[in-house]
């Protein structure tokens with residue numbers, strides 16, 4: 001396709017292996033090159049996916065004028081620095097979640113992207129999933145009445161293999177890696193909370209392993225959430241209103257279905273209304289298609305997950321992490 005966006009895929013981990021095929025499926029994308037710190041790995045990764053170029057030199061990749069957009073899938077402690085470098089080189093950037101570590105870092109990146117007229121987005125695919133979009137439509141039309149509370153969990157233990165999740169210098173923090181989905185979910189339904197209450201288990205070096213948190217809103221509305229990299233915490237979600245509730249089976253952030261519990265006792269309890277959507281590729285296609293279109297239209301942000309949305313989510317996560325840090329000091333004292 002003539003106006004296909006020319007992408008570079010950076011990082012050869014598990015998530016790049018899920019997203020790269022979906023990028024090709026999204027219909028308006030060409031993967032021009034791939035990057036790994038090891039040139040052997042870059043070469044074999046490129047060969048596996050039929051990509052014509054590879055490099056182990058990030059600066060050289062950013063200097064390639066044919067690369068228009070970078071998909072960044074490296075450990076998240078280095079997202080801010082790698083994204084900044086890509087924006088300074090004039091590239092549009094789609095960054096894996098979490099896009100950075102703090103709200104201040106997020107604000108810095110979006111300010112830079114706006115000042116350069118470049119597209120920037122955190123790859124929060126959940127917000128583009130058809131089932132999730134439909135949930136928000138149902139809430140807006142009042143199907144379950146005014147939404148009053150929600151519940152969302154992401155507790156799936158990671159293998160104790162010494163991988164990047166166990167290292168603060170790479171991708172350590174269950175909140176930033178997993179809890180970001182419940183927090184983003186709550187923001188999408190209720191917006192930024194008025195107050196936050198968080199408790200959890202934090203390693204002596206500060207890496208948060210498991211937590212539960214309540215986000216509180218005006219008029220008694222609330223979101224109860226949990227995340228954990230060491231225990232299971234039911235990875236489903238639900239939103240309840242004055243006339244019923246909607247449940248999203250696990251894994252809620254990638255679910256293709258909803259159950260609407262409304263319209264009388266039988267439909268509410270025994271026979272909830274099912275809503276099902278097909279899954280495209282590995283589930284990233286709707287987001288990647290939307291991002292490609294936004295880049296071709298010359299947008300700097302996507303309206304479904306803006307810089308302001310992202311910064312607000314990180315303000316909430318900053319508040320949760322501050323409470324967990326204070327708790328660690330108290331426990332250690």
Ligand SMILES: NC(=O)c1ccc[n+]([C@@H]2O[C@H](COP(=O)([O-])OP(=O)(O)OC[C@H]3O[C@@H](n4cnc5c(N)ncnc54)[C@H](OP(=O)(O)O)[C@@H]3O)[C@@H](O)[C@H]2O)c1
Pocket residue numbers: 010011012013014015016035036037038041042073074075076078096097098123125163164165170171177
């Ligand atoms: N959206 C989703 O569904 C989803 C799922 C899983 C993960 N993620 C997110 O995606 C990101 C990466 O996750 P992952 O599981 O793929 O992580 P990972 O395996 O720890 O790291 C990804 C790749 O980054 C490269 N890398 C490692 N250290 C680096 C460094 N210091 N500098 C530059 N590159 C480095 C490595 O590739 P090379 O060895 O080839 O350089 C590695 O394979 C994280 O932010 C994570 O939260 C998203």
